[in-house]
Amino acid sequence: MFSPGIWWHGLLPVELLACNLDQGQPGFPATVLPEFLEKMGVLHRIEYQDTYSIVMDKVPQGRTFCALCSRLRHGNLYRIAREEGCSAVVLGHHRDDILETFFMNLFHGGRLATMPPKLVNEEGDLFLYRQLAHVAEADCEKFATAMDYPIIPCDLCGSQDGLQRQQVKQILDQWEKNAPGRRQVMFRALMNARASHLLDLKLFDFVGLSLSKGEFGANWAEIPQFR
Numbered sequence: 001m002f003s004p005g006i007w008w009h010g011l012l013p014v015e016l017l018a019c020n021l022d023q024g025q026p027g028f029p030a031t032v033l034p035e036f037l038e039k040m041g042v043l044h045r046i047e048y049q050d051t052y053s054i055v056m057d058k059v060p061q062g063r064t065f066c067a068l069c070s071r072l073r074h075g076n077l078y079r080i081a082r083e084e085g086c087s088a089v090v091l092g093h094h095r096d097d098i099l100e101t102f103f104m105n106l107f108h109g110g111r112l113a114t115m116p117p118k119l120v121n122e123e124g125d126l127f128l129y130r131q132l133a134h135v136a137e138a139d140c141e142k143f144a145t146a147m148d149y150p151i152i153p154c155d156l157c158g159s160q161d162g163l164q165r166q167q168v169k170q171i172l173d174q175w176e177k178n179a180p181g182r183r184q185v186m187f188r189a190l191m192n193a194r195a196s197h198l199l200d201l202k203l204f205d206f207v208g209l210s211l212s213k214g215e216f217g218a219n220w221a222e223i224p225q226f227r
Contacts, residue, residue: 018043021051051072064164077089094132107164116133
């Protein structure tokens with residue numbers, strides 16, 4: 001999280017507060033992260049909120065936990081950011097998360113959308129940053145291994161089989177195997193959208209399109225008009 005301040009960390013004149021939400025999942029190693037942050041001398045706040053019980057109670061058997069779990073987690077992070085006087089929440093989504101979300105929305109949500117690197121929350125009082133948006137998951141893994149960072153898996157969603165996101169990930173893995181570099185090509189496509197070559201009337205005025213008479217000269221009247 002970012003909070004107002006004059007301290008320099010890296011290249012940004014901000015003060016950083018590390019935050020982790022302990023969601024009450026059975027077997028969660030609650031001491032690993034705070035011990036690591038204390039060892040590194042990182043200012044942090046560990047928050048306990050039993051959202052696990054809420055998710056297990058509200059989500060019908062056989063349905064995925066991710067959507068509700070994510071909403072509860074983000075809601076708590078926004079609350080903590082306000083309590084700490086922060087101006088932004090910084091999340092760890094990487095390039096592959098953004099691609100997977102794009103295809104999740106495409107296949108199951110019926111829209112072209114994903115997670116942008118910079119966003120303002122719905123209330124309009126906090127920025128949301130994804131500073132690893134251009135970094136591949138494999139590179140994150142290599143860096144974390146080289147730095148000997150503790151890895152804490154999510155045993156809630158990870159305990160479910162056949163998740164839609166897992167299926168999308170498998171598709172992307174196969175595409176990448178067949179054509180190395182395809183993930184990066186698809187990611188570049190997200191930065192090269194052409195509204196005039198899609199079908200969304202809200203983004204482009206297809207109805208108002210007109211032809212230039214000078215382009216057709218005397219034959220302008222012969223051009224058929226669609227009704």
